[in-house]
Amino acid sequence: xxxxxxxxxxxxxxxxxxxxxxxxxxxxxxxxxxxxxxxxxxxxxxxxxxxxxxxxxxxxxxxxxxxxxxxxxxxxxxxxxxxxxxxxxxxxxxxxxxxxxxxxxxxxxxxxxxxxxxxxxxxxxxxxxxxxxxxxxxxxxxxxxxxxxxxxxxxxxxxxxxxxxxxxxxxxxxxxxxxxxxxxxxxxxxxxxxxxxxxxxxxxxxxxxxxxx
Numbered sequence: 001x002x003x004x005x006x007x008x009x010x011x012x013x014x015x016x017x018x019x020x021x022x023x024x025x026x027x028x029x030x031x032x033x034x035x036x037x038x039x040x041x042x043x044x045x046x047x048x049x050x051x052x053x054x055x056x057x058x059x060x061x062x063x064x065x066x067x068x069x070x071x072x073x074x075x076x077x078x079x080x081x082x083x084x085x086x087x088x089x090x091x092x093x094x095x096x097x098x099x100x101x102x103x104x105x106x107x108x109x110x111x112x113x114x115x116x117x118x119x120x121x122x123x124x125x126x127x128x129x130x131x132x133x134x135x136x137x138x139x140x141x142x143x144x145x146x147x148x149x150x151x152x153x154x155x156x157x158x159x160x161x162x163x164x165x166x167x168x169x170x171x172x173x174x175x176x177x178x179x180x181x182x183x184x185x186x187x188x189x190x191x192x193x194x195x196x197x198x199x200x201x202x203x204x205x206x207x208x209x210x211x212x213x
Contacts, residue, residue: 003099006035007128008106009086011043011180013052014205015064016197018178020071025173026106026131027070035106037061037073038089042082044119052210054078063200087120090127103128104169109135109143116146125150126164134172143170187211 008023015037023035039057051057058075065071076092077084090103105128112132115121134140144154152159152168159168178196186193188211193202205211 001100003033003101004030004104005101006032006104006106006131007038008035009038009040011046011051012037012039012057012061013180014057014060014183014197014201016178016180016183018176020064021175022106022133023071025133025171025175026104029171030104030131030169032104035071037065037071038077039073040084041077042084044083044085056208056210060201060204063204064198085119087124087127090124094127104131105129106131108133113142113146125161125166129166130168132168132170133175134170136174184211188213
């Protein structure tokens with residue numbers, strides 16, 4: 001029996017309801033057995049930006065998913081070499097997984113448009129299926145051009161690469177428009193973030209005085 005494991009990576013600074021809605025939608029779309037939230041220890045694209053310590057970001061994730069039977073948090077990238085590259089995480093997971101496991105990497109369409117700039121992107125695409133979510137109003141023509149450039153063939157509701165045997169699944173489901181940067185800004189300005197993130201995560205932020213200017 002194949003175990004379908006979803007992977008949602010990110011900085012999660014902080015985790016919010018948009019992340020959780022994305023995870024749930026991906027699990028339903030592809031019938032995932034489990035979904036791993038994978039916080040980046042040292043994001044390559046944010047090496048010159050100040051980010052909240054990994055321990056705080058991980059703690060907030062643990063709080064956000066503690067009642068879920070589907071979601072769990074992995075601190076894998078804190079153990080791997082820095083900066084945190086997706087291919088390193090996928091190779092580690094493949095090497096240490098028990099049984100027949102297939103990975104489904106979850107990402108937004110805007111981020112996937114930059115896939116050619118990723119470190120060893122071709123190996124990433126060979127190591128995992130992808131679930132790509134488009135925001136409302138997103139024009140899919142650019143996305144489809146990249147799929148074709150990467151040798152994926154449209155097959156009904158998904159795209160398939162015959163050489164790697166991997167698929168790309170797409171969805172245009174409307175998800176909450178929430179960003180971690182907006183949450184940080186609102187907290188720094190003393191504005192409400194009610195409804196943007198789980199109440200228990202907000203309590204943790206207040207307890208540890210995070211995101212205050």
